[in-house]
Amino acid sequence: MARIGIIGSEGRMGHALERAIAEAGHDCSGGVDRGGDPAALADASDVLVDFSAPGALDANLHAAVGAGIPILVGTTGLEEKHHAALDSAAGAIAVLQTGNTSLGVTLLAHLVREAASRLGDDWDIEVLEMHHRMKVDAPSGTALLLGEAAAAGRGIELAGHCERGRDGHTGARKRGAIGFASLRGGTVAGEHSVILAGTQERLTLAHHAEDRMIFAHGAVRGAEWLLGQAAGRYAMGQVLGL
The missing domain is CATH 3.40.50.720 (NAD(P)-binding Rossmann-like Domain)
Known part of the structure; x- marks a missing residue:
């Protein structure tokens, strides 16, 4: 004990x-x-x-x-x-x-890293997260953890390849970028999806916290x-x- x-x-x-x-x-x-x-x-x-x-x-x-x-x-x-x-x-x-102590999220980060390491940078990576209305930081620590996992899989630094807060005329998405989108509302404990979007196909790895x-x-x-x-x-x- x-x-x-x-x-x-x-x-x-x-x-x-x-x-x-x-x-x-x-x-x-x-x-x-x-x-x-x-x-x-x-x-x-x-x-x-x-x-x-x-x-x-x-x-x-x-x-x-x-x-x-x-x-x-x-x-x-x-x-x-x-x-x-x-x-x-x-x-x-x-x-x-850690940005998240969930064992499921821990395994998800491992899978994201593996997927990113095997798919080329012509596959666009987007990290989508939603949390309760009281959360004060964005992107969430978990979203950043998943973004770091994707960057590590590609052998790059996240800081130099992330896109956040798109608004207005932003221009075309940069090849190899890792995007983030944050949603806030209600009492959501935490939902995270990592979308790997290729040409005419899309892979989504996700975790939903219920409690x-x-x-x-x-x-x-x-x-x-x-x-x-x-x-x-x-x-x-x-x-x-x-």
């Missing part, structure tokens, strides 16, 4: 995580939210799971490093400076960062896997042995 601490405990994912931890037979060592002390939580835990906000990441990583325990970061909306902080922390502890608990169960699975891992930066694919 592991002691799992929750950062972002008052959010929807925080409450789902508390339930998932109990269902997996582990102990929830506590939780912190905005204004809380992650260092005290880290001292009482074997592993931390962070679903808070990008602005809290530095303090959360510092707490994990100070306690010498691993941390799983599922916070989305991260920027380059946040990834630099993750890399730095990974020099001292095991860090698993937020899938992310919580995946996060607990990832936290379990992190226990005992050497310092380094890890991804959800490694949890599934991909």
